[in-house]
Amino acid sequence: MHDIKIRGRYQVKLHELLCATAVVAVCASPAYAGEEVIYEAAPAWVEPVDFDAALAKDEMLVLFDRQVRMEDGVVHDYLDIAYKIETPQALTQLGTVQVPWLPDKGDLFVHNLEIVRDGEVIDLLANGGDFDVLRREQQLESRSLDGMLTATMAIPGLRVGDVLRMRRSTTTRDQALNGEMQVLQGVFAEPAELGFGRMVVTWPEGTAMRYQVTRDVALAEPETVDGYRRLAIEFPVDELDEMPGDAPARYQQASLLQVGTYRSWEEVSAKMAPHFSTEGSITPGGDVAREVASIEAQTDVPLERAALALQVVQDRIAYLLNGLDGGNYLPQQPEQTWELRYGDCKAKSMLLLAMLREMGIKSEAVLVRSQAGDWVREMLPMPGDFDHMIVHATIDGEDYWLDGTNAGIRLSTIGEVPRFFYALPLREGGAELVRMDQRWQDTPDRATRVSIDQSAGFDYPALFDIDVKVQGAMAARFQNIDDTTEEDEITAFASQYASDIVGDNIVFQADIEYDEDTGIARVIAKGLTSTWWDIDRNSATLTPYTSSNGMTFSPDRARREWRDIPYQVGGPLRLTEQVEIRLPEGNADYVLRGTDADAQMVGGSRITRTATLDGNMLRVRSDKAEIPVEIPADEFAVNRRAANKLKSGDYKVRANEGVTRYWEYSPEEVAKRMEGIEDALDQYVALDPDDADRLSLRAGMIGTYTYDYEAAARDLTRAIDEKPSAELYAVRAQTYANAGEWERALDDALYAYDLQGDFAMAAQLADIQAKNGDVEGALALLEEFDLGGDDRVAQAQLRAELEGSAGRADDGFAMIEQILTERPGDAQLLNAKCWHMGTWRYKLDEAEAVCSEAVQTSSYDASVLDSRAMAYYRLGEFDKALKDIDAALSKEPNMAASRYLKGVILSEQGRKKEGREEIAYAKRLAPQVVRQYALYGIEQPE
Known part of the structure; x- marks a missing residue:
C-alpha cells in the first residue's frame, strides 16, 4: 500500500497499523490452531478507551490502542484502531480491510468492525457480515512462503469523512520458544499526531518479566492491578533527538518497546540451541554424505573444505523462506533442504553446519541482525532482536562468518567479516553476544586496470580499455549474464559499470565473464x-582516477549535543586500481604533482598509492580498504588533518606550455589524430546501425573534430529516418549551414520550427533566414512572439541585429534602449547595446563609454570584451581592439567571433600570415562566421 502521512512528518503504512502486532523473526515457518475467524467480544481484561475524546481531536489516526496480555506462554494481542477517511486515496486503501495471522501459532478474533458517521455507529458485522479467509503468499516475489492467512472484507458504503474502527485480537504460542514470550512495539514519537495512542502490556504478578524502551524514552514503572503487573506508555512520546547521518546505526533507530521473559543472552542461546542440533542429520551413504565425501576427496585443508561447502550451499540451494512447517524459528532439516534444493537462512545454515561438522570443522549456528546490528547489545535479550542466521566456524584459530544466503564467496574471500557487528551463538550451555571483529581483506572486492589513450590531444575524446576483476559478494550479480545475452546489452552494462571509473563513456566492445x-x-x-x-587558458590539468582521490573526513557534529557521538566507517570494502594514461603527443611540458601513501590510515580507510611519469606515460597504483569500525569523537581532529593532507596530495599532471587545442591542428593532422577515435565510433554504431542516438552522437563528434559536415549530415539523415524529432532536424540544419548548404539548412530549420514552434526554434530559423538573405522574413517571424523575462531580452537582441542588417540601426537600437529602461544596468542589455553600436557603426562617438560600462558591469566577461573590441575596430583603434580580443580569448579561447575579428585586424595591419591563421581557427570552430560577419560588412581578407 501507499504511505499515508499522519499530520506532521511521521510516515506509516495502513496495513502496518491494521496489523500492528509486530514480532521480529529470524528470516521467518502443522499444528494449525485456527484457520477460521472467531467472532466474539473483547476479552474482559481489555481496558476501555474514551473513543469520543480521541475523535474530538480530529486527527487522521483517531485511535491506536494496543493491549497485550502475556501469560502461560501465550501472547494475547488486542488492537483497537480507528482511522478517519480524509482523502480519496485513503478511501481506496481502506476500502478493503485485511488482517493477517499465522494459524499454526494461534487464533484471530474479531470483536467489532464499524463505521462512525456523523455520530452514528454502523455495525458492519451485525447483519452477517463476515471476513473471507484467503491463503495468499503475498511475499512470494521476495522468495517467502510464510503460511500466513489473511482475513479480508470489502467495506460496504465507506465514504470520505467516515471513521473506520476495528477491534481484533490474536493469540500466539510460538512452538520454538518453549513457553517463553516476547513483545516488541515501535514507539510513536512526535511529530506524529493521533487522537489517542497507547501500548499496555500485562502479565501475572508472579511472572518474571523484563522490559525497556530504547532511545532514552521515559517509561513509568509497572503497577499491580487485580493480580497483574501493568506496563503502559502513551503515544506520541516527545520527539526523539535528531542524530547525525554518519553516526553508528544504533543512534539512528526509532524507539522500541520490548517486553519479554528471557533473563539473559545465555538463556536465549541455550533455549534456541536444541532446534539447531545437527546430530544424526546426515544419513550415512546419503546424498549429503556423498557431497561431503566429494569435498573431502578434493582437499584435506580445513579452510578449503569450508569454502567448498559454503559454495555448495550458496550456489546449489536456492533461497526460499519457508514458514509452513512450524514457525519463524524452527529450521528445515539438512537432508530435506538438499532434496528440495531451496531453503531460508536457517535451512541453509543448518545444511552448512551439518556438512562442516561432518568434516570435523568446529562450527555453530549464530543469530545476527542484518541491519543496525550494532543496536543488538542495547536491546533486551530475546529472539526477536534478530532477523538472520549464519554459521560461525573456527579454523586454525581464526573466526570465519559464513552466510549461506550470500553468493560468490570462495576461498580467497571467505575471511571477509559481514557488517553484522554482533552474533549470538546457539550453544547447549548458552552463550553471550560475540563481537564480530573486523579484519582487513586479503583480496580486493574490485581490482581495476585502466588504460587511457589521450594522445590525440587535450580536447579530443580518449580511447580507453578497462579490465575489472570483481570477486566475493560483489561478483554475484554477474552470474546471470551468460552467452545468451545480446551484445548491445553487454556493452550497455559495461558502459554503465565503467562510468564510475572513466566517467561519461560509450563502449564499442565488451565481454563479461564469471568463473x-x-x-x-x-x-x-x-x-x-x-x-x-581541465583546460584553463594556456594550461591544462589532469587528475587521474583513483578511489582515494578527494578523500574527506568531516563528521557532522555541528550541534553541541552531538560532539561525543562516534563516526561510523563504511565497508567492508577493498578497491585497487592500476591506471595508465598516455598523455597528448606534441610539445607539452608535463609535471606530476602529488603525494604517495603507504598503508596510511585516514578516516577509517587504509590508503596505499604511488604514481610515476615517464615522458608522456603516467602510471598510478592505488589500494583503498575500509572496514566498518567506529571512530571516537576524540580522534576526529587527527583524522580530519590526515584527510586534508592526503587530499591536498592527490595526483595531478599539469601542462603549462605546449597545450595545443583541437582547432589549431591542420586538417591533415586532424585526420591522423582522429583515426582511432573514428574507428571506435564506427564500431559503436555498428553494434546497432539503426539506433538514432548512436548515429547522432557520431555525427556530433565528427562534425566538431573533423569538420566533415557532409558525413555528419548523412548520419543525422539516417537518425531522422529512424527516429525523427524537431531536435534532430534543428541539429541537421546547423550541420548543413556549417557545410554551406543554406537551402537545405533553411528547409530543416523550417520543419523543426513547424514541429516544435517555440522561441528557440524560431531563433534558429530567423538566423538561417537572415543568412539566406531574407532578413524581413526573419523579423516577421520573431515579431510573432510575445515574451517576457530573459526570453524577451534575447528576442530584442535578435530583432535589433536583424534591424541593423536591414539598414534600420535606429529601430534596433530603440528596442534595446526601451528594455534598458525597464532593466537599467542589465549586463546582457548593455552588452547588446555595445555590440549594436559597433557592428552597425551606430553612434560610434558614444560607443567606448557604453562598452566600458558593459565590460565593468559584466566583470570583464569574455563576450562583452569581444563586443568592445568590435567597437574599437570600427573606431580604428586596432591596438585596443586586439587587447580586448586577447583578454577575451584568454578566458574563452574557443570564441570563433573573436578569432575571426582578430584575423581581420591582423590582416589589415599587414600581419597577413597571423591573420590567416586566426581566421582558419575561427572557421574550424564555426564555419558560419564568415557569412555572419559579411552581414556586418566585414569581408574575409584575401
Missing part, C-alpha cells in the same frame, strides 16, 4: 570517454 570455481567476474571493455583534461 563459477573462483567466484571471479571480469568486465573487459573498450570505449571512448570524454577528455580528462
Whole structure:
C-alpha cells in the first residue's frame, strides 16, 4: 500500500497499523490452531478507551490502542484502531480491510468492525457480515512462503469523512520458544499526531518479566492491578533527538518497546540451541554424505573444505523462506533442504553446519541482525532482536562468518567479516553476544586496470580499455549474464559499470565473464570517454582516477549535543586500481604533482598509492580498504588533518606550455589524430546501425573534430529516418549551414520550427533566414512572439541585429534602449547595446563609454570584451581592439567571433600570415562566421 502521512512528518503504512502486532523473526515457518475467524467480544481484561475524546481531536489516526496480555506462554494481542477517511486515496486503501495471522501459532478474533458517521455507529458485522479467509503468499516475489492467512472484507458504503474502527485480537504460542514470550512495539514519537495512542502490556504478578524502551524514552514503572503487573506508555512520546547521518546505526533507530521473559543472552542461546542440533542429520551413504565425501576427496585443508561447502550451499540451494512447517524459528532439516534444493537462512545454515561438522570443522549456528546490528547489545535479550542466521566456524584459530544466503564467496574471500557487528551463538550451555571483529581483506572486492589513450590531444575524446576483476559478494550479480545475452546489452552494462571509473563513456566492445570455481567476474571493455583534461587558458590539468582521490573526513557534529557521538566507517570494502594514461603527443611540458601513501590510515580507510611519469606515460597504483569500525569523537581532529593532507596530495599532471587545442591542428593532422577515435565510433554504431542516438552522437563528434559536415549530415539523415524529432532536424540544419548548404539548412530549420514552434526554434530559423538573405522574413517571424523575462531580452537582441542588417540601426537600437529602461544596468542589455553600436557603426562617438560600462558591469566577461573590441575596430583603434580580443580569448579561447575579428585586424595591419591563421581557427570552430560577419560588412581578407 501507499504511505499515508499522519499530520506532521511521521510516515506509516495502513496495513502496518491494521496489523500492528509486530514480532521480529529470524528470516521467518502443522499444528494449525485456527484457520477460521472467531467472532466474539473483547476479552474482559481489555481496558476501555474514551473513543469520543480521541475523535474530538480530529486527527487522521483517531485511535491506536494496543493491549497485550502475556501469560502461560501465550501472547494475547488486542488492537483497537480507528482511522478517519480524509482523502480519496485513503478511501481506496481502506476500502478493503485485511488482517493477517499465522494459524499454526494461534487464533484471530474479531470483536467489532464499524463505521462512525456523523455520530452514528454502523455495525458492519451485525447483519452477517463476515471476513473471507484467503491463503495468499503475498511475499512470494521476495522468495517467502510464510503460511500466513489473511482475513479480508470489502467495506460496504465507506465514504470520505467516515471513521473506520476495528477491534481484533490474536493469540500466539510460538512452538520454538518453549513457553517463553516476547513483545516488541515501535514507539510513536512526535511529530506524529493521533487522537489517542497507547501500548499496555500485562502479565501475572508472579511472572518474571523484563522490559525497556530504547532511545532514552521515559517509561513509568509497572503497577499491580487485580493480580497483574501493568506496563503502559502513551503515544506520541516527545520527539526523539535528531542524530547525525554518519553516526553508528544504533543512534539512528526509532524507539522500541520490548517486553519479554528471557533473563539473559545465555538463556536465549541455550533455549534456541536444541532446534539447531545437527546430530544424526546426515544419513550415512546419503546424498549429503556423498557431497561431503566429494569435498573431502578434493582437499584435506580445513579452510578449503569450508569454502567448498559454503559454495555448495550458496550456489546449489536456492533461497526460499519457508514458514509452513512450524514457525519463524524452527529450521528445515539438512537432508530435506538438499532434496528440495531451496531453503531460508536457517535451512541453509543448518545444511552448512551439518556438512562442516561432518568434516570435523568446529562450527555453530549464530543469530545476527542484518541491519543496525550494532543496536543488538542495547536491546533486551530475546529472539526477536534478530532477523538472520549464519554459521560461525573456527579454523586454525581464526573466526570465519559464513552466510549461506550470500553468493560468490570462495576461498580467497571467505575471511571477509559481514557488517553484522554482533552474533549470538546457539550453544547447549548458552552463550553471550560475540563481537564480530573486523579484519582487513586479503583480496580486493574490485581490482581495476585502466588504460587511457589521450594522445590525440587535450580536447579530443580518449580511447580507453578497462579490465575489472570483481570477486566475493560483489561478483554475484554477474552470474546471470551468460552467452545468451545480446551484445548491445553487454556493452550497455559495461558502459554503465565503467562510468564510475572513466566517467561519461560509450563502449564499442565488451565481454563479461564469471568463473563459477573462483567466484571471479571480469568486465573487459573498450570505449571512448570524454577528455580528462581541465583546460584553463594556456594550461591544462589532469587528475587521474583513483578511489582515494578527494578523500574527506568531516563528521557532522555541528550541534553541541552531538560532539561525543562516534563516526561510523563504511565497508567492508577493498578497491585497487592500476591506471595508465598516455598523455597528448606534441610539445607539452608535463609535471606530476602529488603525494604517495603507504598503508596510511585516514578516516577509517587504509590508503596505499604511488604514481610515476615517464615522458608522456603516467602510471598510478592505488589500494583503498575500509572496514566498518567506529571512530571516537576524540580522534576526529587527527583524522580530519590526515584527510586534508592526503587530499591536498592527490595526483595531478599539469601542462603549462605546449597545450595545443583541437582547432589549431591542420586538417591533415586532424585526420591522423582522429583515426582511432573514428574507428571506435564506427564500431559503436555498428553494434546497432539503426539506433538514432548512436548515429547522432557520431555525427556530433565528427562534425566538431573533423569538420566533415557532409558525413555528419548523412548520419543525422539516417537518425531522422529512424527516429525523427524537431531536435534532430534543428541539429541537421546547423550541420548543413556549417557545410554551406543554406537551402537545405533553411528547409530543416523550417520543419523543426513547424514541429516544435517555440522561441528557440524560431531563433534558429530567423538566423538561417537572415543568412539566406531574407532578413524581413526573419523579423516577421520573431515579431510573432510575445515574451517576457530573459526570453524577451534575447528576442530584442535578435530583432535589433536583424534591424541593423536591414539598414534600420535606429529601430534596433530603440528596442534595446526601451528594455534598458525597464532593466537599467542589465549586463546582457548593455552588452547588446555595445555590440549594436559597433557592428552597425551606430553612434560610434558614444560607443567606448557604453562598452566600458558593459565590460565593468559584466566583470570583464569574455563576450562583452569581444563586443568592445568590435567597437574599437570600427573606431580604428586596432591596438585596443586586439587587447580586448586577447583578454577575451584568454578566458574563452574557443570564441570563433573573436578569432575571426582578430584575423581581420591582423590582416589589415599587414600581419597577413597571423591573420590567416586566426581566421582558419575561427572557421574550424564555426564555419558560419564568415557569412555572419559579411552581414556586418566585414569581408574575409584575401
